[in-house]
Amino acid sequence: MKEYLKIERDQEWRDQLRKKIKNKERTTQERVSMTSLDPMERIKYQDREVNLGLNMEQAQREASRCMDCVNPTCIEGCPVSINIPKFIKNIERGEVLEAAKTLKETSALPAVCGRVCPQEKQCEAQCFYTLKLKKEPVAIGYLERFAADFEQQSGAVSVPETAPKNQVKVAAIGSGPASLSFAGDMIKLGYDVTVFEALHEVGGVLKYGIPEFRLPNHVVDVELESLAKMGVKFERNFIVGRTASFDDLKAEGYQAFFVASGAGLPRFMNIPGENYNGILSSNEYLTRVNLMNAAKADFDTPVLKGQNVAVIGGGNTAMDSVRTAKRLGAERAMIIYRRSREEMPARVEEVLHAEEEGIEFLNLNNPVEYFSDENGRVSKMRVQRMELGEPDASGRRRPVVVEGSEYDIPVDVVVVAIGVSPNPLVPSELPELKVSRWGTIEVDPETMQSSMPELFAGGDIVRGGATVILAMGDGRKAAAGMHKYLSQKKETAAN
Amino acid sequence: MYQIVQKEQFSENVVKLVVHAPRIARSRKPGHFIILRIDEKGERIPLTIAEANIEAGTITLVVQNVGVSSKRLCAMNVGDQILDLVGPLGKATHISEVGTVLACGGGVGIAPLLPIVEGFKKAGNRVVTVLAARTKELIILEKEIRQWSDEVIIMTDDGSYGIKGLVTQGAEEIIKREKVDECVTIGPAVMMKFVALLTQKYEIPTQASLNAIMVDGTGMCGACRASVGGQTKFTCIDGPEFNAHQIDFDELILRLGGYKAEEKQAWERANS
Numbered sequence: 001m002k003e004y005l006k007i008e009r010d011q012e013w014r015d016q017l018r019k020k021i022k023n024k025e026r027t028t029q030e031r032v033s034m035t036s037l038d039p040m041e042r043i044k045y046q047d048r049e050v051n052l053g054l055n056m057e058q059a060q061r062e063a064s065r066c067m068d069c070v071n072p073t074c075i076e077g078c079p080v081s082i083n084i085p086k087f088i089k090n091i092e093r094g095e096v097l098e099a100a101k102t103l104k105e106t107s108a109l110p111a112v113c114g115r116v117c118p119q120e121k122q123c124e125a126q127c128f129y130t131l132k133l134k135k136e137p138v139a140i141g142y143l144e145r146f147a148a149d150f151e152q153q154s155g156a157v158s159v160p161e162t163a164p165k166n167q168v169k170v171a172a173i174g175s176g177p178a179s180l181s182f183a184g185d186m187i188k189l190g191y192d193v194t195v196f197e198a199l200h201e202v203g204g205v206l207k208y209g210i211p212e213f214r215l216p217n218h219v220v221d222v223e224l225e226s227l228a229k230m231g232v233k234f235e236r237n238f239i240v241g242r243t244a245s246f247d248d249l250k251a252e253g254y255q256a257f258f259v260a261s262g263a264g265l266p267r268f269m270n271i272p273g274e275n276y277n278g279i280l281s282s283n284e285y286l287t288r289v290n291l292m293n294a295a296k297a298d299f300d301t302p303v304l305k306g307q308n309v310a311v312i313g314g315g316n317t318a319m320d321s322v323r324t325a326k327r328l329g330a331e332r333a334m335i336i337y338r339r340s341r342e343e344m345p346a347r348v349e350e351v352l353h354a355e356e357e358g359i360e361f362l363n364l365n366n367p368v369e370y371f372s373d374e375n376g377r378v379s380k381m382r383v384q385r386m387e388l389g390e391p392d393a394s395g396r397r398r399p400v401v402v403e404g405s406e407y408d409i410p411v412d413v414v415v416v417a418i419g420v421s422p423n424p425l426v427p428s429e430l431p432e433l434k435v436s437r438w439g440t441i442e443v444d445p446e447t448m449q450s451s452m453p454e455l456f457a458g459g460d461i462v463r464g465g466a467t468v469i470l471a472m473g474d475g476r477k478a479a480a481g482m483h484k485y486l487s488q489k490k491e492t493a494a495n
Numbered sequence: 496m497y498q499i500v501q502k503e504q505f506s507e508n509v510v511k512l513v514v515h516a517p518r519i520a521r522s523r524k525p526g527h528f529i530i531l532r533i534d535e536k537g538e539r540i541p542l543t544i545a546e547a548n549i550e551a552g553t554i555t556l557v558v559q560n561v562g563v564s565s566k567r568l569c570a571m572n573v574g575d576q577i578l579d580l581v582g583p584l585g586k587a588t589h590i591s592e593v594g595t596v597l598a599c600g601g602g603v604g605i606a607p608l609l610p611i612v613e614g615f616k617k618a619g620n621r622v623v624t625v626l627a628a629r630t631k632e633l634i635i636l637e638k639e640i641r642q643w644s645d646e647v648i649i650m651t652d653d654g655s656y657g658i659k660g661l662v663t664q665g666a667e668e669i670i671k672r673e674k675v676d677e678c679v680t681i682g683p684a685v686m687m688k689f690v691a692l693l694t695q696k697y698e699i700p701t702q703a704s705l706n707a708i709m710v711d712g713t714g715m716c717g718a719c720r721a722s723v724g725g726q727t728k729f730t731c732i733d734g735p736e737f738n739a740h741q742i743d744f745d746e747l748i749l750r751l752g753g754y755k756a757e758e759k760q761a762w763e764r765a766n767s
Contacts, residue, residue: 302757376749
């Protein structure tokens, strides 16, 4: 890997580009900021993307901040190891399509990741600017998005090269980011890949979870088309283990499986009144709006609109839900979070966007009970105030109840976004599969192989609730692990 | 796409649709259901599989016209395609040899009851079935139910067929007459509630199949949650059948009305 990076870095064009501008000059430039739609305007639309992207001039200027380090630490911060300096230097010299191609060498969904990765915790956290210069990092995420969007808009979408077909059938279960990343790598290696999806649309959380204002569906669709062009097959409305059993699929020639069925099972708090009408999981709320288009009048699926909407939680799902509520016309859209702003797991940018849109943050508050009107519809919630105590096992300061601090808030819709558990649907069909006490599938962390040799797993079904990019990293590892396993098996059979 | 290969009009508002879905036909067991979406703008609705034919690769669904989607589904004809259909979903009914089984079905609930009655009969049980509906034309699948029952009692609210009265009256007579080892009930939530109260009185183990509001049907959203034995359960993956004596039916009935206003709006829009 290091060797490969060095050879690429030593190419003449990279060398010349480095000489063109002195590093001192590069480091004195300001980080680019991305333009976004006006907050008061954008909350009128469920489906207008907030961030508008960079233009060519902004992108090239930002790309020139990157110093093309000898030891590019940024790559270590990327779970799919994108060759970051190579793609950025291609933008700097104006070869944006080349930059897009570089992204696709290791990432199946660059236009997605450029938008939804928490770069401040990943690549950008490992940028030389952050680590050594104590300055704003190079805007790697913005540039990734720029290159991927540029390619999509150019119409000249490149299809990565694939190895000759080896006629070996493998299945990916679930069609979220982990599976798509796995499928992209396996198809490049020559396998016959089918992705099985339970819902009627492919994409997992990218379609049912993340709203249009953060990740437009057409952006996801282009990436899916590119996988289809490479030969990946998609079977929708198909639950492996139910629609057909694992044994059925083995009989149909599938030699190995990658289970990436996600952590779709929503958690509730189990407090009194939680089953009143108007109280729903963020998964239900977001699925109705994003997958079923419930906000549009000509679609059949309904969604509850509220004047006073409370969203419980502090992660990205909570931010997506509360901003969706605002767009559905809520007068008061509130985040109720039991810790403080600092502990919020949501992306910094999304919290800022939510604030701009007039979302209220009731931090250090926790619901204890719900009350309903005579029709069983939630009418108010009782919360108690919290304060931060000693750090817990996760290193975050533990919230402690302030005794006697309870008060009531009028609400007519409550969205519970306190996390998800692994979906038991697939593991329940495989009694011999080893799962943890939390229901996650146990795997070798290097190869992603489970206790059943032909079965690999990754993403949230292994991690619990995590991020898109970590799921994609797992997909890559599983592809490598499965390729090794199947190659060895073939060799053994030949001897 | 899933083609409708046969259609039968049971009554003005109830139709039987036989749909080509070979994989599901092969995998389904009594108690399983499917989720379908008619077209691009459609919603996802759950329907229980009433029958399956592995050779023909078909499953049978019974639909009652009660709202926007069911109205559109009832209007579909042989040769028409349903865009999306996924399953089999839910846990299969727990069927074993227990002795005498009392099966109580109401209205279109008779359709999902059919494979369960068949299952219990094939497992070697004596099966007594009570079918109930508002009026004669709403009693469906009687011939098929009779095929798998030792005895069938029919109750109608208006006395237009069988005995005039409610399902619980028919059921209680059986219980008083002979020893019943297990009861299964499917129908409107109110009906199941009263069957559950009756069998609780006589301490007969009872399963009820819940008809909660669903979206994905795979455990992803919790729209279908119900309180069973004081715990929150997801009907789509933990059910749809639960111990009837532990179900909070009043909560279920309230939750079924959770989108009443939105459903009414949609109905008015569709009919304007």
